[in-house]
Amino acid sequence: MKVKDLRVVKTKKAIYQALTKLLKDKLLTDINVSELCREASINRGTFYFHYEEVGDVFKEFFEEVIVDLEESYKEPYKYISALQVQTLDYKNIDPKTVRIFHHVKKYEDFYRIILSDNVSTTYYYMFFDAIRSNFIEDSKIGEYDESKKFVYSFMTNAIIGLIIEWYRTNFEESVDDMNIHLVETLNVITRS
């Protein structure tokens, strides 16, 4: 059984490095296949043997980011927020949502691309589905409640809404700030 063909490993590594380098200077949308292959020193035909477009490579990047999102959502949370120290008002926050904020902050450079204008919605939906899956696994033990699917999509996209606003403020707020915004928002909603 083939575990890893060294030729493929080498080729993909070259492509990854090339894309990483090019992304430092130009937008994902502005990078074309020829340029990427030139930078990676691989034949263009080889690229098409593995991918269809430049975005597919970025998609593989983002898939690893999504893995981190899922891992950090599941693992025991050891981060002590300054908020939790200061006051107990925030104790009833869903403590897991803050991990999403941490994750986004960690991969800030990626989310600047994913949430930017004029990129494919594919990455957005990858993000959406990942968060939504986490929410579902988190709330139900065992069976999936079909009737709740609108609730999950509502909550998932609401959180992404906060992250979009975060992105638009150039990620200036801290993770704790984002948590405060979430709590305040939930307060506004439950009060109406």
Place this chain on the structure above:
Amino acid sequence: MKVKDLRVVKTKKAIYQALTKLLKDKLLTDINVSELCREASINRGTFYFHYEEVGDVFKEFFEEVIVDLEESYKEPYKYISALQVQTLDYKNIDPKTVRIFHHVKKYEDFYRIILSDNVSTTYYYMFFDAIRSNFIEDSKIGEYDESKKFVYSFMTNAIIGLIIEWYRTNFEESVDDMNIHLVETLNVITRS
């Protein structure tokens, strides 16, 4: 002063009709400039005189859809929901949100494209900003409350989250169904 150059009007009309026709058979992503110009019987150079890519034409389409969204959000609401007749439990729904659902249903064919995978996020953000603006104008009289911007983005994207789920069920639910989903979702959130 030039109000409308007949040449431009004619050209754009041809492009609009061509794009409309092509969209019946293929995805927006699969329509290229050459094909569009061939269908519209205009010179390719003329296209580039007005636009940069096929998506720009669709953007003009969607801008009109957005105008309808804003109009229908503002105009006095005359639609009597079966829900409002049946029960009074739903009287405290934000009555204006249902208009968004009506609008999406009305332009279902458009939102099938906007919300589909692998299209530009540009249209998503146009939709997002339109709804968000409406929410803001709706809640404040006069000055804009900067501190509430996360609340607006949260609520806006939450509603779009419902619409994404609606899209994924192929818009099978009725507008009233969507209203029920919204109310149920808000109930779940306020109960937690």
Place this chain on the structure above:
DNA sequence: ACTGTTATTGTACAACTGTATGATAACATA
């Protein structure tokens, strides 16, 4: 080491892209 499989390369091709140019026709205004 041998053999069949497969990834990579170079090359080629028709089609599309984005831009530029000059000619022409439609436009606006005096």
Place this chain on the structure above:
DNA sequence: TATGTTATCATACAGTTGTACAATAACAGT
């Protein structure tokens, strides 16, 4: 009606795209 402006067209060009093919080299299993 005459004149300057500008949208459209035809053409051209270098570069990209997606695909195809044969040759070659790297791989996996016997």
